[in-house]
Amino acid sequence: MLIDWFTVVAQVLNFLILVWLLKHFLYHPILKAIDVREKRIADELADADAKRAEAEQQCELFEKKNAEFDRQRIESMNKVSEDAKNESARLFDLARQESDTLRYKLALSLKNEQLSLQDELNSKVQKEIFDIVRKALSDLAGTSLEGCMAVTFVQRLDALQDAEKSHFQAAFKHSDQPIIVHSAFDLPDEPSALIVRALKGLLGDSVIIQFVTEPELISGIEMNANGQKVAWSIADYLTTLTKRVDEVMQSHGESHDNTQANDIGMVKDLNEEHSSDEKHL
Amino acid sequence: MHLSPDQIIYWQMGFLKINATIAFTWLVILILVVTSVLVTRKLSTDLKRSRWQNLLEVVVITINKQIEEVGLRQPHKYLGFLGSxxxxxxxxxxxxxxxxxxxxxxxxxxxxxxxxCVLVAVPIFGIQEQGLKSYLSSYTKPTIIMLPFNIISEVSRTLALAVRLFGNMMSGAMILAILLTITPFLFPIVMTLLGLLTGIVQAYIFFVLATVYIAAATRTQDNTLSESS
Structure with missing residues (x-):
């Protein structure tokens, strides 16, 4: 008999025990571990999805902010550029104004300097002329300059027209103011007496005459009273001298400019020749 | 020569005995259980796991998948019996x-x-799934005339299961024993490998047939209708 019923029963029991044991020690733990792992993977995937969604959101936000930043940057750059342009124009204007002011001040200063130089030159020339004339008169004629000037002054008074004389007389008749005679140097007694005599002869004895020395006076002797003036002056001589000096200086400057222009022309020609030589080379 | 390991008796007291069938069954059970205990003692739920755990997971998942593919919707429920x-x-x-x-x-x-065990398990799972009345009525489908035929079919397929597996395994062992006496070295090795393949195939056939029987028994009227539609 191939079937042993005891063995059959025993095998049935064995198999049932095997089923229970494998269920307990194999299937249940393995399936549980797989479930836990699957759940973990699913959680991680969900987490990754959430993080990806968040990252995409952040990326979108970042791109938006970036675009906004770019726009603001361009606007700022444009604004800064515009401001810089305006500021540049303003600074240019300011610099131009300052340059004009400085140029004007420089011109004024030059003018003042020129005037000052001219005054100084005038006074020196006057002094020199006076010294030369005084020495020449003293050496040649044995007379003094002051005396000659007083004589000349008196001659001018005498040479006045009648209308002018009457005008002077009318002007000083009712005046109790003294007649002031200005001179560039102290007049000696003799010329002073000559002048006093001449004026009293013209205006009467009651007239009061006062002498004032003014070294800066260009003219030799000058009399002012009630808007009337009689003077002997070397101003005309000086004016003529200045004019001639200016003419000389101007002519010298022109010749200098012409020379410079000629020099520039020559340099230009030389440059052109040089460039043509280079071309030939 | 023994046709069955039942005939190799190691110990006997009255009708109680321990033959080779029972002894080697215990050995197989011991190997399975000890391996399971050793591997599942340190189970890792992480992505990194041991090779043995990987092997057992592959085995369990494959069996589970096979049960599901045959048609059982809740394979976990039948895994213990069919997998064993x-x-x-x-x-x-x-x-x-x-x-x-x-x-x-x-x-x-x-x-x-x-x-x-399969013969008993099929009605148990069937009744569990669709109830006693519905299960018993399935024997009268499509008509009451089919009742004896269905019962005969149930018994005969159980007999077929038993004899098919026994025939294949016994024949393999017998052929091997006979060949060992004729050509002692090379040919038995080839036949052993062939027997190994046959044994695995038989294990698969037995498992799939048992699954199909249980699936047929647990298929409810609604499932049948929904599947046919």
Whole structure:
């Protein structure tokens, strides 16, 4: 008999025990571990999805902010550029104004300097002329300059027209103011007496005459009273001298400019020749 | 020569005895359980896991998937019974490569016991799934005339299960024993490998047939209608 019923029963029991044991020690733990792992993977995937969604959101936000930043940057750059342009124009204007002011001040200063130089030159020339004339008169004629000037002054008074004389007389008749005679140097007694005599002869004895020395006076002797003036002056001589000096200086400057222009022309020609030589080379 | 390992008796007291079938069954059970205990003692739920755990996971998942593919919707429920069937028969077949190993499935008593287990398990799962009345009424489908035929079919397929497995396993062992006496060296090795393949295939066939029987028994009227539509 191939079937042993005891063995059959025993095998049935064995198999049932095997089923229970494998269920307990194999299937249940393995399936549980797989479930836990699957759940973990699913959680991680969900987490990754959430993080990806968040990252995409952040990326979108970042791109938006970036675009906004770019726009603001361009606007700022444009604004800064515009401001810089305006500021540049303003600074240019300011610099131009300052340059004009400085140029004007420089011109004024030059003018003042020129005037000052001219005054100084005038006074020196006057002094020199006076010294030369005084020495020449003293050496040649044995007379003094002051005396000659007083004589000349008196001659001018005498040479006045009648209308002018009457005008002077009318002007000083009712005046109790003294007649002031200005001179560039102290007049000696003799010329002073000559002048006093001449004026009293013209205006009467009651007239009061006062002498004032003014070294800066260009003219030799000058009399002012009630808007009337009689003077002997070397101003005309000086004016003529200045004019001639200016003419000389101007002519010298022109010749200098012409020379410079000629020099520039020559340099230009030389440059052109040089460039043509280079071309030939 | 023994046709069945039942005939190799190690110990006997009255009707109680320990023959080779029972002893090697215990050995197979011991190997399965000890391996399971050793591997599942340190189970990792992380992505990194041991090779043995990987192997057991592959085995369990494959069996589970096979059960599902045959048509059982909740494979976890049947995994214990059907998986144990497959593992027991497969390990018995693999053991044939070890000299001196007597496969328990080479005994008609064992295959009969397994077939009886299937015979009992099918109505139990069927009643669990669709209820006693519905299950019993399935024997009268499509008409009441089919009742004896269905019962005969139930018994005959159980018998077929037992005899098929026994025949294959016993024949393999017998052929091997005969060949060992004729050509002692090369040819038995080839036949052993062939027997190994046959044993695994038989384990798969037994497992799939049992699954199909249970699936047929647990298929409710609604499922049948929905599937047919």
């Amino acid at each position: 069937l497959f593992l027991f028969i497969a390990l018995s077949a693999i053991g044939t490569v070890i000299p001196g190993f007597e496969p328990p499935t080479g005994s008609l008593s064992t295959t009969a016991a397994l077939a009886l």
